[in-house]
Amino acid sequence: MRIGMILDREFPPDHRVEKEAKSLIKNGHEVHLFCFNHGHLKSEETINGIKVHRFFMSRQLFKKLYALINVFPLYNMFWKRRLMGQIKKYNIQALHVHDLPLSHIAWQLSKKFGIPLVLDMHEDYADWIEQTPHYNTLVGRIVKKLSRWKSYEKKHLQLADYVIGVSPVLIDKMVKQYRVSRDKIIFVPNTPEPDFMTPDKIDEDIKKQLTGRFNVIYVGGISYLRGLQKVIPHMREVEKRIPEIQFIIVGDGTYLPELKKLTKELNLDHIVYFAGWETVERIAAYIKLSHVGIYPSLRYKGVDDKVPTKVFQYWALGKPVIAPDFILPRTMIAKHQSGFTIDFEKEGEKLVDLVEKLYRDEKLRETMGENGRRAIEEEWNWEKTVQPLIDLYDHLSKKREEKH
Template identity: 35%
Template sequence: MQHENNSSMRIGMVLDKTFPPDPRVENEAQYLIEKGYELFLFCLTYDAQKVGLEDYRGIKVVRYLSHRLLYKSSAMAYAFPYYKLKMSAKIKEFILSYQIEVLHVHDIQIVSAACRVSKTLKVPYILDLHENRPEIMKFYPHLKRGLGKWLIDTDRWKAAEEKYSSLAERVIVVTEGAKEDLLERTNILSQKIVPVPNTVLKAFYTKYSLEERIAEKFEDDFVLLYIGDTAIRRGLLTVIRALPELKKSIKNIKLVVVGKSTEDYILRAEVDKLSIQHIVSFEGWQHEKLFPSYILTANICISPLHRNKHHDTTYANKLFQYSSLGRPLLVSDSTAQKEWVEKHQVGLSHQAEDIVDFAKQVKTLYRQPSLMDQMGEKGAALIQSDFNWDKTAKGLSEIYQQIKKTR
């Protein structure tokens, strides 16, 4: 790939957790490296032997020592100064040690620390919002009980998101809906907010290897597949509760769940209560290299999200993974995913948390195999033409080209 003339710009990505894995961070970093930028990634480690600089797939990863207290204090980053002070000292050392010229800060928990150093050293920062963190925090189990309920104020996080987005050189979001939401809440100029969706790398659907044991395990089933985090807000209780009704007309139906969360016990208890253990397979979390094998066993791939401000303005990466391999989708009516699926005719939608409507839409697809095939074909073509990483990441390059012109 031909590099742009960017060798003079050093980008410092800032991540407040261990790395790898983080597909979005890795994809963005490698894309910018391919464009000719020199990229260093600030991240954390809990192992003193891993502190320092390491080359990871071309990314210069710089790990700083952290500990559990510091990790837990990140949840109170906008209530107490401890986390901000500790992190800003590490980020300052990072900038000075590696002569960083632009900071690329991933998400809002660490941006207050990055902004503090940005002002001091006059290094601009870009804020990369992976999600609507203040909204989604409302659904975290640890914020609904105990000290978390009293110490963590999501309104403060919302105010921080608005403040640090306004101070940023540019803001990256994942959908047009997320951009519109931020524009409504701030006075940021529209051109400073750039959507970069979490689409798939071409290698995901062109260079995979199949695991035969997975195909064999479900070869006689009509598979509803879910991949990803299984927290209750993701909607799997709706699916589980629809299965007894669906079993009446689809004798070989099977729900396959690839993923996990701390709330899995609730899902399993519901399966036991309904005595449908034989038609639900909890596969646990699996390596991403196995996702194509699971997707290709599926008849319908699902994303039954509950509706909330976060889900309504973001795309789940699974949508693009499902479609890339030619599978029809059934998604809840969370705004962003419903509009995407219906606009491109790659699946159907159901009312969120509506057991009856979910079952109805599954039966609609089941009775029309040719429709499922058409939706799958349209999805695969769409990903290949428009919704792959090479296409959607162009906004990243444009951001840095614009910043370079102003330097």
């Protein structure tokens, strides 16, 4: 089956999108990925078997149009015009849209061409975006009200032929609050691939940076809601107890300049190391040489329903986790006895105590890490969790063959 994936970001990197596409290709499907090019990438290329087609838009224009996506039609018009030509050119037989923003255009095109639409919800998008800082300025609140993300989300979850959810809590919300049929939802959590657990090599620059230090690591996107600004100030107290402490931040995002500024103001440059965005292989190497994985998210509506990729990645490489005391992380960490949960906004002293505890108690650190790794090996690995996605497209392919 020829599948057209839609991603309104540049690619690479997007580990989840790449994992899904590679798995579908491995099982005999053809995947075309339609995404952005902000100026430095090829318009077309093949990456790990994925046929990537990029549409140019400057980053500055993207930021302006994206903020008003549900208010003015320019952003959607840009995508619709380009996708129509690509669907015809490559005879796309199913559309797979990643996240909520372009779901309306994807739905319109699926109806026009008579092909099924899969809406892949990476998170509880409406709750998340309405609590981001840019939507809570004076102008932002006006745009937020006009955008009506909750209504948009409900409408397009109901209109899609199939919906992918990343957590049981999110799926439960879709069914109970948005009245989405449970029969059309599939559960595909964002778990690690098997080769992530055994990095082939560790580059010398990573060894040099991490060797001889007690490394606490964060991996992922960098925004205000990720909560890293609540962790950095406590590194001073951690240093008093653990002189060789190092806080490794692997990732990129809109809030990165603020974090670097905070680090400099607090004179913590010798403790906090910003690695930038890295490949999956290098992320695995960073985690392997670290001692504790951290996920310091702030509380916002909808965050209770997710266990992010980073937690699975920490577990995959045998690292104990310190995570927020939200419903799903608390439940899963308790189930697998693989770390601790705290309120990062209020329990800074407890965070310091837990880092010290894991530093001094090597046996506890190893036991929790082994428990997490076992959870990945037995339950939360990509080979197992991707199967419903493969089954879905095998079903759609068979259905199409029967129809034609």
